[in-house]
Amino acid sequence: MVRSTLVAAFLLLQVVSMSSATPAVAQRGDTFKPGFGWQPGMRILANESRVGVLREGAISDSGRVSTATYTILVSEHRDGLLISHEDIRVERNGDFPEGLPPIARVNEVVADNLQYWMRLPNLVVSDQGEFIRVDDLEGFRFRVENSIRPIAEALASGDSEILALLDDLLASVVNDEMIEGLASDRWSSLVEKWAYTDWEIGQVFGAEIEAPNPLVPGPAIEYTIQAGVTSRIACEAPSGGVVCAVFVMVTRPAQGAIGQAAQTLADSLGAQLLAAAGRDVPAEYREGGADALTFQELSIEGRVELMADPVTLLPLWLEERQKRAGSGIGLGEPFTFYTEEILTTDFSYPESR
Known part of the structure; x- marks a missing residue:
């Protein structure tokens, strides 16, 4: 097996789109220059929720998948600040659908x-808010594996094939390059x-x-980016002000490169991807006698929307969307x-209230 089903599924879960702004208290044409006001000793509470939307034909299903909480601490570092x-x-919210195979769970x-x-x-x-590096990559990889592995092993119920896929996933995905890239992207958004x-x-x-x-390792590809400030709105800003800024950024990778990458992934992992989704894959597809999965069209869009203090860039709300659409043939049937x-992430500042 070239890569695990789990690796492929995770890699396919990359990219973005976002929501509309609330009424503005600033007019088009107003200008400002935000600084970086994160200071040592700050403690920020974050509450995230993940919602998935799936539409197949005329059927649409949407619901909260999971939630996460964590604390952001700001401290001094010899190179600037440690976040x-x-x-x-x-x-996770809710139960798995009845009959969902262990590998899909x-x-x-x-x-x-x-x-x-x-x-x-x-x-x-840096003191100016520039991303320098991830601190202690080895320690972070250890934290990730030790948080995820026990849950996955319990769901695998001792299945040696699933456990092997899990090992492949953690070895392939939880690597320095991907950690650095995702961390840098998120800090850029914030x-x-x-x-x-x-x-x-x-x-x-x-x-x-x-x-x-975003789909497969290899040469860099071209992206188009559009970014701007849509409005300034009334809020309780962490710096003590009464106005926040709404920032929006949209990214789109070149369609040709994305389509080629998706097909490369499908050629090597089509049967495994379909099996991970709970589909019954006939032997002719598992053994490579026919193409299990072919993409004919694929588009990806990423959108980030941030509401933050316009003086310090301390965040109050962040929404990150990943949108994918397309068509193809799976197990001989068009789809x-x-x-x-x-x-969506809400940020709060308990010491400032």
């Missing part, structure tokens, strides 16, 4: 936990993209960049799909 994520707790739980954990290592950032830049309400900045392929995952 620590402590007391991470993930809870393990796949769902591991992918869900990784959605939270892989974004929350401890970070070293702070680095916005700090020390002159923003005009309603103005959109566009750029093209190269970044890692279309639309999935959207929404991670």
Whole structure:
């Protein structure tokens, strides 16, 4: 097996889209330049929820999948500041569908936990809020494995094949490159993209960049990015002000490169992906006699929306959306799909109240 089903499923769970803003108290054309006001000794409580939306044909299913809580601690570091994520707790909502195979249960739980954990290592950032590196990568890998493995092993019920897939997943996904990449992306969404830049309400900045392929390892691909500040709204800002800024960023990878990567993944792992989703895969597909999965169209969009203090960039609310849509042929039958995952985080500042 080239890679585990779980690895493929996790890698397919990458990318984004977002919500509308509330009434503005600032007018289009107003300008401001946010700084970076995270200070040593700060303690921030975070509460996240993950909602999944699945639409197949005319049928749409949406519901909360899981929640997570953690504490962000800011402390001094010789290179600037240490942003620590402590007391991470993930809870799944609801029961598994009746008859869902053990491999699919393990796949769902591991992918869900990784959605939270892989974004929350401890970070070293500069005094100006620039991402420098992940602190203690080896220690973080140990934390991730020891948090996820016991849950997955219990669901596997001793199945040696599933346990082997779990080992493959943790070895392949919980690696330094992916941890650094996801951590850098999230910090950019929270702070680095916005700090020390002159923003005009309603103005959109566009750029093209190269970044890692979200589906398979390999050469970087081209992305288009649009970012701007949609409004400033009334709030209780952590700095003591009464106005917050709403920042929005949309990313789209080049469709040609994404389509090629998806097909590469399907060619090597199509049967395993379908089995992990609970489909009964006939022997001719498992043995490679026919293509189990073919993508004909695939589009991916990422959208981040942040409400933050316009002076310090201390966050109050963050929404990260991953949207994927397309069509193809699975087990000889045509299909279309639309999935959207929404991670919403509320931040609070207990010492400041």
